[in-house]
Amino acid sequence: MPIQFNKLILWNLLAVAVFASWYWLPGHGFWFHIDSAVFYYFNDKLGESQAWVNVVAVANNRAFDGVALLAMGLVYYSYYRGAGVEQRRQLLIIGLLMLLTAVGLNQLGRAIPVDRPSPTLTFDNIHRLTELAGFKTKDSSGDSFPGDHGLMLMIYTAFVWRYLSWKAGLWGCLFVVVFSAPRVMGGAHWWTDIYVGALAVAAFGLAWLLQTGLMDAAIAWLDRQLPRLKRA
Template sequence: MKTRLSLNILLTVAGVALFLSWYLPVNHGVWSTLDSAIFHFFNRGLGESRAYVWLLAITNNRAFDACSLLAMGCLMLSFWLKADDSGRRRVMIIGLTMLLAAVVINQLAQHLMPVKRASPTLFFTDIYRVSDLLHIPTKDASKDSFPGDHGMMLLIFAGFMWRYFGAKAFVISLVIVVVFAFPRVMIGAHWFTDIAVGSMTAILIGLPWVLMTPLSDQIIHQFDKYLPHIKKQKLNN
């Protein structure tokens, strides 16, 4: 892919502007009002429905995180199964490249964004916490929730799906993002802006320079060049 310099710069500026719209206003301005409203809307239901408590407990259990990996893996597997040997190798290498990009972008975002804040369940008082209502392992709090790393990883996956597998795969991956990222907001382990601002800022600034330049293609080429090929041996009857 040729570098779309003007578009990349525009997306970078949009990412910086999004972050500053949240970071600069006193107490985060209108974003804070939105965060509070969303948290209390979902938190209120914990006192009204036991089934809802169980739903949030299950969807924020570590095992449910494995389900997100399974969902992403199944989407990539669908392309792997339809490909020939060289195509299957390429799908696997794209997965490795995506993992590398996710680690680098996540680490840069965690270290370069000058923010540390606790999740809403640790900020507000007189609220419900799932861990107090059900004594099963679940993630309902974080001492440092910004940016949302879980949402960031899922969005990076969606970006790679769009770049290498097309619009249909991108739409399916966005469904995966909502299903597996939003429960963190519903339970109060993340603010809405941890994802809508934090994760999206990292994506807007970092991902275009990977996917909308020759960089990702070059990494894929280097992986393909240096990773060993697994040769199938034919059995003689």
């Protein structure tokens, strides 16, 4: 795949513009008003209904992360199941590189010089999910920026859009919204942890991997290096 200069520049500009507008504005500017409005909207809801508390608490339990993994896996497997032998080999290699990319970009996100506690550790006189629910859940993070859940979901979306189909990519977009929402609703993440932090890291890192041919070259290299099963 030749270098897609227009897309490379576009995604890098998006990453820089979004992050810079959040990082350099005093008090994060208009982004903080969005963050505050989103947090208080969902936090107020926690004080209105125990049923809603239970729903949000379940969605923020670690076990619920398996639902997101299952949903992503089912979409990926639906393409794997209908593929031929060589296509399945390619999909396995792509899946491996997707995981390695997730680890690498997560480390890139951790390297950003931002130490940001979650809104539940920032605001006073609020509802705490861990106090309202009768079971173990999560409602806080000492360093919530960028949102790691959102970042992983965005990486998945970019890969399946690029290597599976645009329909798989749309499923990925839906997963980003649905499966990153519980952390925001519970107060463990700010809205901008996902749609500024995770988006900026994903846009920057994936642009260099997917729009320059680097990932295609890595797939081809692994395809040559990994042994093939001999058929009887």
